[in-house]
Structures are given as C-alpha cells and as structure tokens.
Amino acid sequence: MKLSGAISHSRADGEKEEAEEARVGVPPAVAKIVVGYALTSKKKKSFLQAKFIRLASNKGIEFVAVDLKRPLSEQGPFDIVIHKRVHPEVIVLDPPDAIEHLRNRQSMLEEVADLKLPDCYGRVCIPRQLVISNNPTSIPDEVTKAGLKVPLVVKPLVVDGSAKSHELFLAYDQCSLAKLETPMVLQEFVNHGGILFKVYIVGESIKVVRRFSLPDVTQCDLSKISGVFRFPRVSSSAASAEGANLDPTIAELPPRPLLEGLARELRLRLGLRLFNVDVIRQNGTKDLYYVIDINYFPGFGKMPEYEHIFTDFFLDLVQSKYKQ
Known part of the structure; x- marks a missing residue:
C-alpha cells in the first residue's frame, strides 16, 4: 500500500x-x-x-x-x-498486551516522550503531566510541587472504552480539582488555536482530519474564571473543522514527513496497527507540536x-x- x-x-x-x-x-x-x-x-x-x-x-x-x-x-x-489472539496462521489485529498499553494515559504518552525524531519538520513533545492516584485533597500541593500551572486538562487515568473514561475537564484553579474522581491525569493545557489534528493510522496509511477543540485561555480568563468545566467531545462528527473558514496559520496540517515519522515510530514501539494520535500545534509557533492522546481502534467510521x-x-x- x-x-x-x-x-x-x-x-x-x-x-x-x-x-x-x-x-x-x-x-x-x-x-x-x-x-x-x-x-x-x-x-x-x-x-x-x-x-x-x-x-x-x-x-x-x-x-x-x-x-x-x-x-x-x-x-x-x-x-x-x-x-483476539488465536492460531499462529491467523493475522491478529492487534495483540491484547499491546492494546493494554494504551489503557493507561500516563504510559501511552511516555512512548512519545522517548522518541528521537529529526526536528527538520518540527518538534514533537507531550504536555507536562501529573498522575493523582488518590486523596484529592492533596492535589493543590502536588500540582505546586510538580511545577504545573493552570489551566489543567483533567483525564481519567484508565481508558476502558466506557463513556466515563472519555470524560475530560478543564480546571481553572487547583482547589476545584478536589471535586473530581481519582485516579486522574493532570495535563498542562497548551493553547492551540482551538484546532486539533486527529491522525488516523491504519497499517502504513495515514489520514489526518481537523477537529474543533477548546479555545485558547488567556491570563484575563484565568483572573475571571474559576472551577472545573467539562470538555465537549472533539471526536464527534459535529466537531469537524473541515471546510471551515479558518486562519491558515492555525488550520495548516502538520508536515507530512513529520506525521509519517511519528506514525512509523509509534507503530514499532506500540506494536499496533490500528490507532489514532491527537496532535495540536502550540499557538504562536509554526513547528511545535504536542501529542495529547493516543487511542486504540478509534471511531474509524468518522474517517473520510x-x-x-x-x-x-x-x-x-x-x-x-x-x-x-
């Protein structure tokens, strides 16, 4: 292919x-x-x-x-x-132990952090993050100790396919985090112009689509807003940004060679062939990208x-x- x-x-x-x-x-x-x-x-x-x-x-x-x-x-x-794993003469998509690796939002991004991709087409990073296993009352101290700053994206640690495991929140202050269930992953929010790139990987094929995401958060917003707010589902078809009248500097797709290198390395490291990677470009930059999530066998029916x-x-x- x-x-x-x-x-x-x-x-x-x-x-x-x-x-x-x-x-x-x-x-x-x-x-x-x-x-x-x-x-x-x-x-x-x-x-x-x-x-x-x-x-x-x-x-x-x-x-x-x-x-x-x-x-x-x-x-x-x-x-x-x-x-499902079965007889050796049958092609299995994909091995259960490899799929299991993506059930933990902490471990899934560690593979990206270790990648040594050439930066001629841009840099690929992950946001700083912190795992909170229990005792939500200790969150403010742990966030301060880790050097994280609000706003913070809040995600369930375990991805088990349930609707609850895909409930994401944006926290504008540390104290409000104590209201949420643990275990959770706190991830620094990166301003990205309100556009997310969903990179679908099927074997060696790559398909990229744009999705509307959360708008940028300013210092003025942080001074006026407090609390924790639930994310809209950016994976839904209604969130598609294809064909929208967007600023070209925000809507421009990541360079093809960068995505091919990222997909190739993740296929090798994860041992998977059917997954998608959520990528954002830091607003105000041309070539600084963040991988914020990896999903096994996502909603491929939404892929053109x-x-x-x-x-x-x-x-x-x-x-x-x-x-x-």
Whole structure:
C-alpha cells in the first residue's frame, strides 16, 4: 500500500460504481478473505457500515462476528481477527498486551516522550503531566510541587472504552480539582488555536482530519474564571473543522514527513496497527507540536473514505502472508 499525499484514495471522476471494483486486489490463491471481529455494539455500528460491507464484499472480504462464548478454534476459519489472539496462521489485529498499553494515559504518552525524531519538520513533545492516584485533597500541593500551572486538562487515568473514561475537564484553579474522581491525569493545557489534528493510522496509511477543540485561555480568563468545566467531545462528527473558514496559520496540517515519522515510530514501539494520535500545534509557533492522546481502534467510521483504506489494508495483510 502506498503512502500518498493524504492517503485518500479519491477518484478523479468522483465515486466509481462499486461493481467496477469487484474482486480487485484479491490474492489469486484466496477465494474469500474472512475477517472475524469482536466489537462492542456501538463500535460495530460505527465501523461496519453498509457501504463498507458492500465494498469489502465486492473485493472478496467477509466479516463474521466472533462468538465470545465459544472456543475460537470451533469458529471460522478466519484469515484476520480483530482484537483476539488465536492460531499462529491467523493475522491478529492487534495483540491484547499491546492494546493494554494504551489503557493507561500516563504510559501511552511516555512512548512519545522517548522518541528521537529529526526536528527538520518540527518538534514533537507531550504536555507536562501529573498522575493523582488518590486523596484529592492533596492535589493543590502536588500540582505546586510538580511545577504545573493552570489551566489543567483533567483525564481519567484508565481508558476502558466506557463513556466515563472519555470524560475530560478543564480546571481553572487547583482547589476545584478536589471535586473530581481519582485516579486522574493532570495535563498542562497548551493553547492551540482551538484546532486539533486527529491522525488516523491504519497499517502504513495515514489520514489526518481537523477537529474543533477548546479555545485558547488567556491570563484575563484565568483572573475571571474559576472551577472545573467539562470538555465537549472533539471526536464527534459535529466537531469537524473541515471546510471551515479558518486562519491558515492555525488550520495548516502538520508536515507530512513529520506525521509519517511519528506514525512509523509509534507503530514499532506500540506494536499496533490500528490507532489514532491527537496532535495540536502550540499557538504562536509554526513547528511545535504536542501529542495529547493516543487511542486504540478509534471511531474509524468518522474517517473520510475509511472503507477504501480498510479494504486495501485487509487485502495487503493477506497478500503479505501468502508471499511469505
């Protein structure tokens, strides 16, 4: 699969008829590719959309639900399995122990902090952060001791797929933090012009979309506002900033070579192939970027043209296996 400018697989004449794409790219030795999946009902609805299923079917790919109450050896046979470990001849996306690494918001960003990326296209950092395990009354002292300054982004430490684990808050003063549940991660808020870049990674393919985020916080705001406020969900389709009339210095996507290097290094370090990285550019700078979150198997259904990217990805996986 080639990395093109936007990995968009767009068609010059618009969307071609799916019938024209029937069976394109199917390995000659394989009559059908069976993808087993173990997804929540919400993820299944988002990911396995009708258009995607039709396109995959035309290319010889069939999706079959994995019955979690039965041994996997009694099911299938599968060529690819999403989320479950099984026989060595089956491609597993992705290993559970690697996925587990992204369930902790402290450990997920440590991989980014250790990266030694060339800075010719920009610098990639992570915000300063602090983990509060218990006793929220001690938060003001711990924040001061760590040298963190308000405003602070507050995130649950554990990411378990629940709605609660994605509840984010912005704290304008330290004392209000005592009202929130521990364990939590406190992350310094970086002004970024209200735009976040969601970098979707599917194997070697990269797709970047803009999302509206929180506006910048000024010193005047800090002098007038106190308390803790819940974040809006920037992952929703309604938060899309594509096509909006934005300041070009804020809306400009991060350089492609920088994202390719970041994706390549994270794939190797994390051992994952299906994830997304939330990136912001510090406002007032041209090349200072922060990774603020990494999510395993995010809402790929919101990624433009995900159907084509995923069908190509599955086909490439199976073709690579047969070449070996």
